[in-house]
Amino acid sequence: xxxxxxRCRIALVGMPNTGKSTLFNRLTGVQAKVANWPGMTVDxxxxxxxLGGRTVELVDLPGLYSLHGFSEDERLVRHFLEQEDITALxxxxxxxxxxxxxxxxLQLQALGRPLAVVLNxxxxxxxxxxxxxxxxxxxxxxxxxxxxxxxxGLGIAAVRQALQQLVAxxxxxxxxxxxxxxxxxxxxxxxxxxxxxxxxxxxxxxxxPHVLPARFTDRLDRVLLHPVAGVPLFFALMLLLFELIYGxxxxxxxxxxxxxxQAKEAWLAPWLAAASPAVRSFVLEGLVDGVGTVLTFxxxxxxxxxxxxxxxxxxxxxxxxxxxxxxxxxLGLDGRAFVMQLMGMGCNVPAIMGTRVLRSRASRxxxxxxxxxxxxxxxxxxxxxxxxxxxxxxxxxxVLASLYAVSFVVAFGTALVWRKRFAGDEPMLLEMPPYxxxxxxxxxxxxxxxxxxxxxxxxxxxxxxVLLIWWLTHFPFDAAPAGPQxxxxxxxxxxxxxxxxxxxxxxxxIALIFGFVAKEIVLGGLAVIYGAGQDELGRVLAERLxxxxxxxxxxxxxxxxxxxxxxxxxxxxxxxxxxxxxAVLWPLAVAWxxxxxxxxxASRVLA
Numbered sequence: 001x002x003x004x005x006x007r008c009r010i011a012l013v014g015m016p017n018t019g020k021s022t023l024f025n026r027l028t029g030v031q032a033k034v035a036n037w038p039g040m041t042v043d044x045x046x047x048x049x050x051l052g053g054r055t056v057e058l059v060d061l062p063g064l065y066s067l068h069g070f071s072e073d074e075r076l077v078r079h080f081l082e083q084e085d086i087t088a089l090x091x092x093x094x095x096x097x098x099x100x101x102x103x104x105x106l107q108l109q110a111l112g113r114p115l116a117v118v119l120n121x122x123x124x125x126x127x128x129x130x131x132x133x134x135x136x137x138x139x140x141x142x143x144x145x146x147x148x149x150x151x152x153g154l155g156i157a158a159v160r161q162a163l164q165q166l167v168a169x170x171x172x173x174x175x176x177x178x179x180x181x182x183x184x185x186x187x188x189x190x191x192x193x194x195x196x197x198x199x200x201x202x203x204x205x206x207x208x209p210h211v212l213p214a215r216f217t218d219r220l221d222r223v224l225l226h227p228v229a230g231v232p233l234f235f236a237l238m239l240l241l242f243e244l245i246y247g248x249x250x251x252x253x254x255x256x257x258x259x260x261x262q263a264k265e266a267w268l269a270p271w272l273a274a275a276s277p278a279v280r281s282f283v284l285e286g287l288v289d290g291v292g293t294v295l296t297f298x299x300x301x302x303x304x305x306x307x308x309x310x311x312x313x314x315x316x317x318x319x320x321x322x323x324x325x326x327x328x329x330x331l332g333l334d335g336r337a338f339v340m341q342l343m344g345m346g347c348n349v350p351a352i353m354g355t356r357v358l359r360s361r362a363s364r365x366x367x368x369x370x371x372x373x374x375x376x377x378x379x380x381x382x383x384x385x386x387x388x389x390x391x392x393x394x395x396x397x398x399v400l401a402s403l404y405a406v407s408f409v410v411a412f413g414t415a416l417v418w419r420k421r422f423a424g425d426e427p428m429l430l431e432m433p434p435y436x437x438x439x440x441x442x443x444x445x446x447x448x449x450x451x452x453x454x455x456x457x458x459x460x461x462x463x464x465x466v467l468l469i470w471w472l473t474h475f476p477f478d479a480a481p482a483g484p485q486x487x488x489x490x491x492x493x494x495x496x497x498x499x500x501x502x503x504x505x506x507x508x509x510i511a512l513i514f515g516f517v518a519k520e521i522v523l524g525g526l527a528v529i530y531g532a533g534q535d536e537l538g539r540v541l542a543e544r545l546x547x548x549x550x551x552x553x554x555x556x557x558x559x560x561x562x563x564x565x566x567x568x569x570x571x572x573x574x575x576x577x578x579x580x581x582x583a584v585l586w587p588l589a590v591a592w593x594x595x596x597x598x599x600x601x602a603s604r605v606l607a
Contacts, residue, residue, distance in 0.1 A: 009084070011089055012092055015093075023156075066103070066107065095132060132207075133204075144162045264284060282467075291463055332419030348563075373407050389541050512557065519557070552602075
């Protein structure tokens with residue numbers, strides 16, 4: 001009986017913004033999160049591929065500038081390289097910045113593992129007139145060197161062959177991987193000779209023009225990075241984003257709602273005609289109205305993620321970090337924290353994980369305290385629905401924009417309040433990538449992946465929470481649905497002293513309470529509470545609430561305690577129960593105070 005062959009594992013290593021995750025996606029077909037700003041990959045991504053008849057595990061490591069860095073993501077990479085079995089390394093390098101990135105390649109080479117070097121973004125280097133002698137570079141590095149354009153898939157076949165050769169060479173040499181990287185790692189932390197060696201190699205193998213041609217990026221930056229107009233332009237672009245969500249997402253949402261209503265009336269209702277009233281209510285009002293109302297927002301979420309992917313991949317986000325750095329410094333943060341605040345508009349969880357790029361623990365904690373105030377996609381569906389129910393098609397985008405503005409004000413106000421407690425003094429070091437027009441394939445893939453992630457992660461919470469709300473609003477079954485004798489009615493009466501001063505109907509508070517688990521439950525819970533689908537629910541709410549009450553409800557939904565997944569991520573990243581408790585209780589207090597102030601002021605003005 002032959003012994004089992006050792007596991008093959010190849011790690012992709014490189015500096016931020018080298019297109020490492022794009023290459024990983026091309027090689028594996030797995031859609032990792034890709035964005036054109038430094039530090040996007042903040043966790044280990046793995047996938048298995050077949051190379052030369054063998055199953056090989058590819059690992060996409062977070063970007064790092066050096067093996068002796070001290071940020072959380074750099075420590076993560078170093079720990080992986082020191083502790084894990086690795087068959088080979090692939091150094092991914094931005095071909096435009098070859099001399100600056102070669103020191104990291106030399107550090108990786110000194111680890112003693114088989115190495116291949118991928119010069120990504122070779123198309124950009126050619127356009128700038130940079131000529132790279134790949135053969136000479138391979139000779140100098142004693143490693144395979146490949147010119148690649150992973151964005152458009154050029155050179156990927158050659159990379160596969162190189163990886164296959166690495167695996168074959170390691171197998172034929174009997175290169176059993178050791179559990180730890182050799183002692184060179186310690187030497188690398190004190191060795192300053194790599195920069196001089198890298199400069200000599202680059203001088204021999206790379207020809208850079210004395211004057212680089214004028215780039216579109218430079219001309220566009222004169223406008224978008226203008227010290228006066230830059231920030232207003234950013235918020236104007238965000239307003240266009242809201243208009244896009246309404247202009248494209250809502251008609252698609254209406255079409256999906258029509259399909260669900262047709263299935264309910266033409267198929268489900270007749271099929272359940274002989275069932276007991278409780279069963280009919282459970283299926284039609286609990287599952288179809290509750291879960292179906294949430295699902296109708298998938299087109300809106302898809303459009304939102306598509307638009308955000310365009311903003312991220314284009315390289316615009318890093319420029320927003322640069323523009324906002326001066327203002328964020330007054331809050332004890334830097335421009336990267338603002339970028340992560342924007343990332344939180346998709347989902348708070350990856351944004352909180354993204355704080356690993358901040359080297360100061362105090363800065364990380366302050367950013368983690370502010371990020372949950374971002375108007376995430378889960379809250380977005382609730383706010384879009386209520387805005388559409390109470391405001392005109394022309395006014396609703398402005399209402400939504402005002403809520404986004406509130407989310408920034410509350411987040412920055414939180415940083416201002418707590419900056420002395422979590423003071424950090426780390427300077428921001430961030431490179432400016434050129435503007436890149438992402439491919440339609442990449443945008444669609446990211447939009448769909450984010451939407452699928454939204455459904456997969458929230459699906460269990462949505463169904464479980466909505467059905468639990470149905471049970472609370474219908475038990476005991478001989479009481480009027482959502483009446484004072486039901487469990488929900490009793491719970492609402494108990495919570496009334498908390499919600500009455502902010503204008504929120506006590507029965508609506510049930511949906512908010514379950515929204516702590518997942519904000520997606522709020523909308524489905526409202527549908528169950530009133531026994532109505534999307535169209536009918538909007539009319540019911542408009543009849544029962546004033547626009548002041550509706551806006552107060554939206555304010556509270558926007559600000560209050562983050563969802564359970566976000567809380568768990570905060571606890572895991574902070575490793576502090578006390579800080580996690582603060583991250584839960586502080587937004588709850590701020591939400592109540594903000595809604596109370598608005599409701600009291602608006603009621604007095606309109607009285």
